[in-house]
Each structure stands twice: as structure tokens, then as C-alpha cells.
Amino acid sequence: xxxxxxxxxxxxxxxxxxxxxxxxxxxxxxxxxxxxxxxxxxxxxxxxxxxxxxxxxxxxxxxxxxxxxxxxxxxxxxxxxxxxxxxxxxxxxxxxxxxxxxxxxxxxxxxxxxxxxxxxxxxxxxxxxxxxxxxxxxxx
Amino acid sequence: xxxxxxxxxxxxxxxxxxxxxxxxxxxxxxxxxxxxxxxxxxxxxxxxxxxxxxxxxxxxxxxxxxxxxxxxxxxxxxxxxxxxxxxxxxxxxxxxxxxxxxxxxxxxxxxxxxxxxxxxxxxxxxxxxxxxxxxxxxxx
Numbered sequence: 001x002x003x004x005x006x007x008x009x010x011x012x013x014x015x016x017x018x019x020x021x022x023x024x025x026x027x028x029x030x031x032x033x034x035x036x037x038x039x040x041x042x043x044x045x046x047x048x049x050x051x052x053x054x055x056x057x058x059x060x061x062x063x064x065x066x067x068x069x070x071x072x073x074x075x076x077x078x079x080x081x082x083x084x085x086x087x088x089x090x091x092x093x094x095x096x097x098x099x100x101x102x103x104x105x106x107x108x109x110x111x112x113x114x115x116x117x118x119x120x121x122x123x124x125x126x127x128x129x130x131x132x133x134x135x136x137x138x139x140x
Numbered sequence: 141x142x143x144x145x146x147x148x149x150x151x152x153x154x155x156x157x158x159x160x161x162x163x164x165x166x167x168x169x170x171x172x173x174x175x176x177x178x179x180x181x182x183x184x185x186x187x188x189x190x191x192x193x194x195x196x197x198x199x200x201x202x203x204x205x206x207x208x209x210x211x212x213x214x215x216x217x218x219x220x221x222x223x224x225x226x227x228x229x230x231x232x233x234x235x236x237x238x239x240x241x242x243x244x245x246x247x248x249x250x251x252x253x254x255x256x257x258x259x260x261x262x263x264x265x266x267x268x269x270x271x272x273x274x275x276x277x278x279x280x
Contacts, residue, residue: 003168004184005148008214010260017257025234028143044144045185045276054258072212072260074148094165117157118194120150120212136185 001087004076006046006130006138007123011054011071015039018051032140045136060105073113075123077130081110087124088112096122141227144216146186146270146278147263151194151211155179158191172280185276200245213253215263217270221250227264228252236262 012018019039022028031048033039037056041049054071078084084102091114092098099121102112111125131139152158159179162168171188173179177196181189194211218224224242231254232238239261242252249267256262271279 001166001168003166003181003189005187005189006184008145008148010256010258012258014257021235021257025236026141026143026230028141041143044146044187047145047184047187049143049145090166095161096165116150117154117161118150118152 001076001090001124005074006077006125006132007048007050007073007075008043009050009052009057009073009075009123011057012051013054015051015053022049022051031138040140042138046132046138047136048138048140073121073123075125077125077127079126081126084110084112084124084126088114091122091124141216141230141264145214146217146265146272147188147190147213147215148183149190149192149197149213149215149263151197152191153194155191155193162189162191171278180280182278186272186278187276188278188280213261213263215265217265217267219266221266224250224252224264224266228254231262231264 015036015038022041023030028041031040031042037053039051043049057071076087078087088098088102096114096116099113099115102110104110109125109127111123113121113123115121129140155176155178162181163170168181171180171182177193179191183189197211216227218227228238228242236254236256239253239255242250244250249265251263251265253261253263269280
């Protein structure tokens with residue numbers, strides 16, 4: 001598993017309120033969005049900040065803020081579905097807890113989630129639509 | 141405020157346990173560390189993953205996990221102390237809550253913290269020792 005973070009996803013109560021802060025207020029650029037559900041902001045080289053409606057994110061990422069698991073995930077993207085299985089196995093061998101075994105998600109990706117020693121969630125993701133060009137610009 | 145994340149800091153119960161997972165287990169490279177207190181891992185272009193003893197981090201970052209504020213911060217680094225004041229003012233004008241007004245920290249930096257609409261913490265930091273070269277390699 002390479003030392004790399006590709007998405008930082010924040011689980012938010014209101015996508016509109018978060019959008020008003022980050023996009024309207026701070027002027028950060030929207031890469032892509034599904035109104036009321038998720039906003040992807042292109043941050044620095046290769047990195048996407050994702051503002052994701054918390055209840056949807058909680059279901060997919062198996063985070064549970066009331067139970068003390070922060071509703072935030074760090075995503076590590078790989079080039080193929082088989083790499084998701086490999087990286088999840090590497091993480092488990094290193095001591096991670098597998099939270100969600102890799103599976104095909106409704107949006108077309110293949111992802112698994114593991115928890116580090118403190119419970120912080122990592123997503124290992126193959127997203128067939130995700131690319132990063134040489135300049136660090138992401139396309140989802 | 142530019143759309144940029146420079147550090148992701150995870151507040152961990154045991155730096156040794158986290159180090160065993162990320163460094164020994166996954167093989168991720170240590171950039172710098174203070175044993176038992178903090179480990180900085182060079183991740184992708186320009187980005188540092190920081191594993192920071194939670195109680196120290198909670199004191200500096202004013203996060204409080206038992207009260208529901210995730211012990212994780214996203215840091216936005218700037219080139220001068222005056223830029224910290226400017227960016228904190230921009231964030232406040234955009235609707236952020238100022239958690240800690242900018243001040244000089246014991247490690248020599250000048251930082252402030254704000255909370256986004258969901259309480260997620262951003263640090264705005266001037267660290268006189270922090271540089272990123274053209275290839276994205278960070279020096280702290």
C-alpha cells in the first residue's frame with residue numbers, strides 16, 4: 001500500500017450549508033456535484049475534498065459518529081479492482097480491522113474499508129472514472 | 141484561502157501502536173518523529189500524514205473527541221504569519237467559527253484553528269521550517 005491519500009471525505013449534516021461555506025464563502029472550485037448529496041472540490045495536487053451527506057456516508061463507510069467513529073474517511077485509490085483486494089489484505093496483515101470487505105458500490109466502484117488502530121477509516125477504492133493527470137488535476 | 145490541505149493529523153491513543161501499523165506494517169516512510177509524541181509520514185505530493193498523541197493534539201487543536209469533535213485536523217499552511225491572520229479572517233467571513241485565535245505555538249509556529257459548519261477543524265499554520273519542493277517533497 002503506497003503512502004497516498006486521494007480523497008478526504010467529510011460527512012456533513014447539510015451539503016448546502018457546507019457548499020455555502022467552502023464554495024460560496026471561500027471560493028473553492030467545484031469539480032463535480034450531486035446537489036444535496038455530495039460536492040467534490042479539487043484541492044491540491046491529486047487531492048479531492050469531498051463534502052458528503054453524513055447519513056449516506058455513514059451507510060457506505062460504516063462510520064457512526066454517535067458511537068465515536070469520526071465521520072471522515074481518507075481514501076486510497078488504486079488502478080484496478082484486484083488491487084483493492086491486495087491492499088485490503090496488506091492492511092489487515094499490518095493489523096488493520098476490516099470494516100467492510102471489498103464490494104461493488106452502487107456508483108460503480110469497488111471499495112473496501114478498514115480501520116486503523118484508533119478506528120480512523122480508510123477506504124481502498126477502485127473507481128473506473130477516476131484519473132489524475134501529470135499536473136495533479138483529478139477527473140472523476 | 142486557497143483550496144489546499146498540507147497536513148492531515150490523526151489524534152492517536154498510542155503513537156507506538158500507530159507507528160507499528162503505518163510504518164512497520166504498511167512500510168510508509170517516516171519524515172520526522174518525536175518518539176511517543178508524533179510521527180510525520182510523507183504521503184503524496186506535498187502532503188504529510190501526522191500521527192499525533194491525542195492528548196497533546198486535543199490541547200493544541202481544541203478538539204474533544206468525547207464531546208463529539210473528531211480528533212482529526214486538516215492543516216492549511218501559508219508562507220507568513222500575516223497570512224494566518226488573513227486566512228482566519230476570510231474563513232470567519234465565510235461563516236467559520238474561530239476556535240483558537242492565531243497565536244505562537246511552543247514549537248515555533250503561528251497557528252489558528254477554525255471549525256467548518258459541522259465542527260471539522262482546520263488549522264491555518266505558518267511553520268517557518270516547512271517547505272515543499274517542486275516535486276512535492278515536504279521538509280519540516
